[in-house]
Amino acid sequence: MTTPSSPPPRGKTPFWRDPAKRALMFQALMLAALFAAIGFIVSNTLDNLDARGITTGFGFLDDTAGFGIVQSLIDYSPQSTYGRTFLVGLMNTLLVSALGVLAATVIGFLMGIARLSPNWLIARLAGAYVEIFRNIPLLLQIFFWYFAVLRTLPSPRQSMSLGEAVFLNIRGLVVPAPVSESGLVWTLVALVVAVIAAIVLVRWNRRRQEATGDRLPAGWISAGMIVGMPLLVFVASGMPLTWDIPKLGGFNFSGGITVLPELLALWLALSIYTGSFIAEIVRSGIQAVSSGQTEAARALSLSGGMTLRLVVIPQAMRVIIPPLTSQYLNLIKNSSLATAIGYPDLVSVFAGTTLNQTGQAIEVIMMTMAVYLILSLLVSMFMNWFNARMALVER
Amino acid sequence: MLHNNKKTLLCSATALVATLLAAGSAQAGETMDAVKERGQVVCGVSTGLPGFSSPDDQGNWEGIDVDVCHGVAAAVFGDASKVQFVPLNAKERFTALQSGEIDVLSRNTTWTATRDTTLGLNFTGVSFYDGQGFLVKESLGVDSAMQLDGAAFCVQSGTTTELNLADYFQANDMSFEPVVFDTSDQTVGGFEAGRCDVLTSDTSQLNALRIKLSDPDGAKVLPQVISKEPLGPVVRQGDDQWFNAVKWTLFAMINAEEMGITSENADEMKESDKPGIKRFMGDEGNFGEAMGLPADWAYNIVSQVGNYGEVFDRNVGAGSPLNIERGINALWTDGGVQYAPPIR
Numbered sequence: 040m041t042t043p044s045s046p047p048p049r050g051k052t053p054f055w056r057d058p059a060k061r062a063l064m065f066q067a068l069m070l071a072a073l074f075a076a077i078g079f080i081v082s083n084t085l086d087n088l089d090a091r092g093i094t095t096g097f098g099f100l101d102d103t104a105g106f107g108i109v110q111s112l113i114d115y116s117p118q119s120t121y122g123r124t125f126l127v128g129l130m131n132t133l134l135v136s137a138l139g140v141l142a143a144t145v146i147g148f149l150m151g152i153a154r155l156s157p158n159w160l161i162a163r164l165a166g167a168y169v170e171i172f173r174n175i176p177l178l179l180q181i182f183f184w185y186f187a188v189l190r191t192l193p194s195p196r197q198s199m200s201l202g203e204a205v206f207l208n209i210r211g212l213v214v215p216a217p218v219s220e221s222g223l224v225w226t227l228v229a230l231v232v233a234v235i236a237a238i239v240l241v242r243w244n245r246r247r248q249e250a251t252g253d254r255l256p257a258g259w260i261s262a263g264m265i266v267g268m269p270l271l272v273f274v275a276s277g278m279p280l281t282w283d284i285p286k287l288g289g290f291n292f293s294g295g296i297t298v299l300p301e302l303l304a305l306w307l308a309l310s311i312y313t314g315s316f317i318a319e320i321v322r323s324g325i326q327a328v329s330s331g332q333t334e335a336a337r338a339l340s341l342s343g344g345m346t347l348r349l350v351v352i353p354q355a356m357r358v359i360i361p362p363l364t365s366q367y368l369n370l371i372k373n374s375s376l377a378t379a380i381g382y383p384d385l386v387s388v389f390a391g392t393t394l395n396q397t398g399q400a401i402e403v404i405m406m407t408m409a410v411y412l413i414l415s416l417l418v419s420m421f422m423n424w425f426n427a428r429m430a431l432v433e434r
Numbered sequence: 435m436l437h438n439n440k441k442t443l444l445c446s447a448t449a450l451v452a453t454l455l456a457a458g459s460a461q462a463g464e465t466m467d468a469v470k471e472r473g474q475v476v477c478g479v480s481t482g483l484p485g486f487s488s489p490d491d492q493g494n495w496e497g498i499d500v501d502v503c504h505g506v507a508a509a510v511f512g513d514a515s516k517v518q519f520v521p522l523n524a525k526e527r528f529t530a531l532q533s534g535e536i537d538v539l540s541r542n543t544t545w546t547a548t549r550d551t552t553l554g555l556n557f558t559g560v561s562f563y564d565g566q567g568f569l570v571k572e573s574l575g576v577d578s579a580m581q582l583d584g585a586a587f588c589v590q591s592g593t594t595t596e597l598n599l600a601d602y603f604q605a606n607d608m609s610f611e612p613v614v615f616d617t618s619d620q621t622v623g624g625f626e627a628g629r630c631d632v633l634t635s636d637t638s639q640l641n642a643l644r645i646k647l648s649d650p651d652g653a654k655v656l657p658q659v660i661s662k663e664p665l666g667p668v669v670r671q672g673d674d675q676w677f678n679a680v681k682w683t684l685f686a687m688i689n690a691e692e693m694g695i696t697s698e699n700a701d702e703m704k705e706s707d708k709p710g711i712k713r714f715m716g717d718e719g720n721f722g723e724a725m726g727l728p729a730d731w732a733y734n735i736v737s738q739v740g741n742y743g744e745v746f747d748r749n750v751g752a753g754s755p756l757n758i759e760r761g762i763n764a765l766w767t768d769g770g771v772q773y774a775p776p777i778r
């Protein structure tokens with residue numbers, strides 16, 4: 040007697056008939072193929088480099104660089120390693136990016152608000168700024184500042200000077216350098232204490248206002264504390280700070296801090312160019328807040344400043360932040376144009392000179408690309424976090 | 435979903451096959467075959483350095499480095515004009531050669547141990563013995579490099595100059611401020627505008643660049659020479675046939691000068707009975723064959739481009755605005771160090 044084949048129990052479909060499992064299988068296959076392809080490309084590249092006698096690996100990072108770099112925020116000399124040149128370049132990139140982001144934000148917000156000014160002249164001037172600087176390629180603007188503006192400055196001996204302390208010449212801007220003496224640390228401690236106290240005060244004030252409706256002018260009190268307390272300690276501890284005034288001697292000024300013309304040109308160009316985009320973002324953000332909001336705030340008898348600060352800007356920020364992030368990312372990546380005027384940024388120092396002296400193009404370019412990728416991702420992460428904080432909290 | 439996955443898979447597979455096909459490595463004879471098939475030699479030169487490689491007012495390239503390329507074309511094709519020039523800055527040059535974009539790099543490039551051994555490249559000889567020097571403005575009132583402590587130097591990025599500068603100042607316990615530019619023109623611009631006090635480069639280049647200044651008499655080259663800079667053509671490592679062809683092109687030019695063969699008397703000399711000259715002309719033996727060149731390769735070089743002395747005089751020597759003395763670039767028979775192995 041034959042047993043009739045029983046139908047498979049329900050829910051036991053073979054995996055190739057189950058769309059979910061099948062999709063999973065195809066995805067696994069594709070991933071395997073992708074890794075195989077990457078592995079093949081890497082090994083093929085290494086084989087070819089080896090066959091052509093080109094040195095590979097990251098050992099070069101420990102070799103002595105042997106070339107000078109004009110500006111470094113960390114200790115560097117020609118006896119430092121190639122690994123050190125990477126750090127020097129990275130710090131210089133971070134410096135110009137940070138300065139650029141700050142200045143572009145300030146310029147952008149001022150100009151964006153100015154564009155909406157009821158004053159005809161201010162609004163038109165801001166409009167002209169945006170239309171001019173947004174529509175000229177950045178590289179040309181860098182060249183303009185470097186070659187047309189800063190190259191025409193006088194030689195060190197004929198420097199323009201401000202009070203015989205600040206000098207401007209073709210070699211850069213020379214400013215006095217602060218030299219701290221013992222005891223200055225107390226002034227810094229006072230500053231930190233004042234900042235913490237200000238934060239506590241503002242928070243307490245907010246809670247108190249929510250509970251009772253009374254409020255102190257916490258902003259003014261905080262400002263007074265942050266300026267006043269360190270100043271008081273500074274004077275009380277006998278002003279332990281002197282200035283290293285630059286002096287003309289030999290070929291150039293000695294002493295003080297020299298801001299390179301390359302840095303100035305790049306900073307000006309980056310912040311003015313990016314500022315013009317930010318101005319438009321700010322303008323659109325403010326205009327995205329419906330006028331009903333302003334009218335309602337006025338109806339509640341909030342002053343003009345309070346309307347802007349408490350009603351308009353918080354809502355505008357939600358529109359502003361996402362495109363603002365893109366502008367910051369653009370600015371950081373655009374800072375690599377530094378190489379065109381010889382500012383010693385990562386691309387110029389590491390992907391330029393170091394690459395050429397070692398000849399290890401693949402490693403150097405990979406490292407440089409990774410830096411810009413990681414920098415951009417970090418900025419994105421921060422801005423996303425900031426955006427989440429500023430987002431409308433729905434109740 | 436499914437459809438998409440299949441498509442992506444297909445794409446990956448295609449990419450894989452494409453990469454497989456693209457895989458390959460340098461082999462002897464490869465470059466020569468490619469050059470012959472293309473019908474011209476692709477030669478990497480500078481972006482403009484008078485006397486070595488720069489375009490004239492009609493856009494024709496001229497200079498010592500350019501003539502080496504013409505020599506290679508004459509040897510390979512019997513026609514010195516079959517060259518395509520690719521201007522490269524100091525940073526781009528080695529990558530361009532490594533990647534196969536050019537066949538030979540003839541661009542005032544210093545022969546150093548690192549470049550010869552780690553880049554997968556081979557230097558084929560020395561077309562010009564140079565040394566690094568300093569160009570300063572007369573108004574600076576400096577007459578020795580030892581007075582340059584603390585000065586700012588305009589220097590081209592990615593060169594041995596950049597390294598020698600650091601070495602020299604370290605050895606003499608002095609400080610310096612390097613102002614780095616990508617091209618030779620930019621360094622001159624920086625020097626003229628006063629961004630730096632000193633322009634540093636190979637002395638031959640300094641002479642060439644000084645002429646380009648708006649006031650050539652207001653600047654001078656200091657007497658100190660701080661380094662050895664043997665400049666020569668470079669080819670990819672691993673293709674010995676092409677390496678030999680480029681190497682012997684330069685040797686042929688030097689040998690021709692030693693034997694007294696010039697572009698003008700080459701045809702008369704071809705009739706000579708002297709065994710050395712008969713071998714040179716390809717009438718006795720066939721020294722071109724193993725290099726993939728015709729028997730009269732050396733005759734073609736000299737008759738179309740000239741011997742080393744002619745090339746030197748025409749581009750950088752007495753017959754040029756640079757007016758550089760032969761000095762150590764004279765033949766070994768005249769007290770210099772230019773010396774080529776014999777053709778036999």
